[in-house]
Amino acid sequence: MSTTSSDVFGAALSRRGFVKAGGALLAGFGLAGAEGRQTAGAVADLNPAQPESWIEIHEDDTILIRTGKSDFGQGTIFTAYRQIVAEELGVPFGAIATVVSGDTDRTPDGGGTFDLLMHGMPNLRKAAAYVHQALLDLASQRLAVAKDQLVVKDGVVSGGGKSLSFGELVKGQKLNLTIPVKGDLHSMFGLTVDGNPPLKPLSEYTIVGKSFPNSVIVSKVTAKETWVTDVRLPGMLHARMVHPKTLGSKLLSAGTLDKTEFPNAQVVVKGNLVGVVALSEWEAIKAAQQVASGTKWAEWKGLPGDQRLFQFLKEDADWKTAPVASSQTNKGDVTAALAASAKKLSATYQLPYLKHAPIGPTLAVADVRADGSVFVYTHTQNPQALRSGIAHMLTTSVDRVVVRTFAGAGHYGRSNGGNAGAEDEAVILSQAVGKPVRVQWTRQDDLQWSTQSSAALSEVELGVDAKGNLSAYEIKHYMPAMQDDRLVGALLAGLPTIPAPNEIGSLFGIANAMHDPWIYDAAPVVKERAYGTSQVGQASSPINVGLRDHSMRTPGQYQQNFPRELAITEAAVLGGVDPLQFRLQHAHEKRLIGVLESVRENSGWETRSERRSSSNGLSRGQGVSAMFRSGTYWACVAHIAVDTTSGVIKVEKITVAVDPGIVVNPAQLRRQVEGGAVMGVSMALLEELSFDESGITASDWRSYPILTMADVPEIKVVLIDHPTAEIYGQGSEAANALAAPAIASALLDATGKIARRLPLKPAYLQALLRA
């Protein structure tokens, strides 16, 4: 059967033959544009000629979609992605019967699971737009009606008094649509669909904007979901790791096993990596405890310890080597403007290291087979990058490695560059014992051997004029490198990894960036800069580990938005202006004004230029914060009560107004924002990673506490649908950054005291309130 081909806005539609059953249109890759893709080898990538592709239109009118992204609790791939594809294709939501995600051998694109809506242009939207046009071409031929005379509704094309469903259009045929793509499949950002197929006008939207339920919730609450924790392979062994005593300890000697007590257990040692495998999980746990008690490690003290952290960052860290990032909105002469200001503020703000702290510690199953192929079963935000990292570690080609992704505990950015922690260790152990191995980290492993969100400090100089306007604003942000995607098991075993952030060739380097866009356009003089440095302790660690950092929900921006927003509140107080009114006075952008006015109206904000006099014992206050991230404007009001004797803050109410542009799924967005608000309160009040000179000392939920249900405030979320913004901003991510500056602002309102260090724990506040 000959292949016929036609052009669809730069994509190629071809008919590869006719079939009796199972006719379909498959939208796949354009090989020419896919840099770095290889199809040879034992474990091939998706072949564009095969039915593994972005979108499949089946003759029974069902549709399958594939995405290399995974679900991390946003539900986006099961809700918004389906809605966006259904909208572009012109089919009902329910026609998208299947979503395949996150497997390197079964999904087309890569990239990290973040920015899921990609400013309104996720790959699947464009892929769907190409498919829509291809279907119209087919219908035009079959119905003998000009393309522009055709109408699509609910998956049926009509014109000239005739109609055919999409299924009928593909029936009996094998059709392939080859879509142009660009980018690097295995990078942080993956492939991007190229070209400019016509997109459906927003005015014709009927599916985007509705609250469709998340299909995966049913399987999760009925125990039908296959979680990564449920993966069991034939002959699989259970493993526990014996991690080093410190973040810089070399192995002196590994402990031994009493074989009469643990007949089915085995110790694996490779370099400084020690693991214990056994037939049963319980035997692995007990055997690992025995091995750990006999294992000897070198001592190492290369960290400043949490008590000296900010002194270390201020006085000892090198901020001069990395290039300094300047904001694009910087303007004016700060020195002159400060000199001319009526009132001035000079202050330092400090944020501690935080943990992603997934409820389930990371785990992975690996199967390194005799033929050299490697299968990894895990929960990762970026399976293609993990695949690349595993191949690099084993000095093999990526074709030999398959990563399959399953549901797991959310970990908020930890694996957006590939690994969450245990995957490489599972591979190393599997290779050593020649069987599939399941590595389950303990809670302690997960707190002490995973990455953390960088600590940061910021210095502010600002001035306010006699009218109460911001006359000068300067901020310097200091933060160690925040994106270490090296595989820690490979580091321990002495196997190849990508470079550390301060080594030549590293993707992100040690430079900091301006993560928090300036939003107060009326300010005449602004100077924002960001300084970077190496990860603390890494260079002096004999095993090159130290405190490894990683982006975490609203990365970098959380660290920069807290000091800015608290400083803006302080400036308002200096100027004798209500802090919310002060923000409005300095805002030009209508969407920013919109969220600020909305949060004022919906929170019960009292506009007043002076703080309310406090009662004895319990002081109440209101505070506000605002932020712009990935196309979305946010404003938040916190209402708190402070026990001035105990220093305990009770957050009574959080009100969030969010304008993401087009709201794709209001119910899902609302839940995501509520969750982010809760995480934000937790970070503000409780979270701070403890560490000494050798390593992380937090080991469980008592030493790294998070917010409990008893302390959850009333949460009010106001969604502002703003279709004319013509953007789907990010709803799921950024809400966690809002609470801390709003709560600190409310504390200032309640007590007159300024807490410029997080978290706002009682002992710190007691000292502050007494001062």
Added chain:
Amino acid sequence: MTTIAVNGVKREVQAPADTPLLYVLRNDLALSGPQFGCGLAQCGACSVLLNGKEVRSCITTLGSVGGKEITTLEGLPARWAKQKGLSEADAAKTLHPLQEAWIAEQTPLCGFCQNGMMIKATELLERTAAPSVAEIKEAFTTSGPSPHLCRCGSYTGIIQAVQRAATAMAKRSEA
């Protein structure tokens, strides 16, 4: 060989008596409801009902559960069907009202903790038919060995789902 009663069925297990029940349920009986969260009874992801009381299966040994009725997330529909005296045909297509409420409210985010949340909610609603928000918060925070923790911050959705389920269960009790 130890015999235990899980979701109304007697199961024989070959594992040492000191094995935590969690590993028996997951590895020997292939149940996927209870999850490993900490192994320290500090989070509640592994919760099951033991004679109707919420316990942490990660620190409950196999040897200690003989003769007691264990209910996991998988067993909630049958538990409800039995309480309501539903026919076998009706029972087969019934979810526990709590599961229905969790779906209707779209409560889970990543969902990893929700097994323990639904187990704790079952214990609560079997004892207190119409709990106040304060009683719900108390149940999930101070009534057990530790608070039930959710890192995604789904607590608001959990409170709303418990209230929805309580209303649904009260209606069906009247019917």
